[in-house]
Amino acid sequence: QKEVEQDPGPLSVPEGAIVSLNCTYSNSAFQYFMWYRQYSRKGPELLMYTYSSGNKEDGRFTAQVDKSSKYISLFIRDSQPSDSATYLCAMKDSSYKLIFGSGTRLLVRP
């Protein structure tokens, strides 16, 4: 069993839709949770960074962490075609290395 599970998609939505992306994890030592966006032929770009449980909002993006359920989510409001990319969840404990999910491909149709 992988430490971090993420639905690979692809997820196809119309422009303006609310997108929900999710990851589950098994390691209760994870304290830091991140969402990255990766466009084709590019490196991952950090979107959201949260510590412990709760919600964090940044513009059209909201990250949620539920440590009791070992479940994290990223919501994208008013999705745009430019949001089409692969979204990677990542998490870490107190050490240095990030553990990534396998990524969800998102396509926002105009």
Next chain:
Amino acid sequence: ETGVTQSPTHLIKTRGQQVTLRCSSQSGHNTVSWYQQALGQGPQFIFQYYREEENGRGNFPPRFSGLQFPNYSSELNVNALELDDSALYLCASRPAGGSADTQYFGPGTRLTVL
């Protein structure tokens, strides 16, 4: 732009050969990590360097090695290439003591092993 550059962009090698990939970090970023991202997968941690010393390693064999230089550049070397080494190799740099939200990834080098 993240200020992290990698070269070359693409590389094709044959099984058994050796390869060197290069990364140039932002000034002041003296911690660099390397990740391997196979097609359709998330990045996997290879190792981390801090002040020119390896200070953490993932589940990769010794034929994966690295170097870090005082000018904030680094290298990933892979010996005895195998077909499964075909992947996107990413480096990520951050300042000493920086958290994950101050870590920036480069665009990656795509390695194909035939």
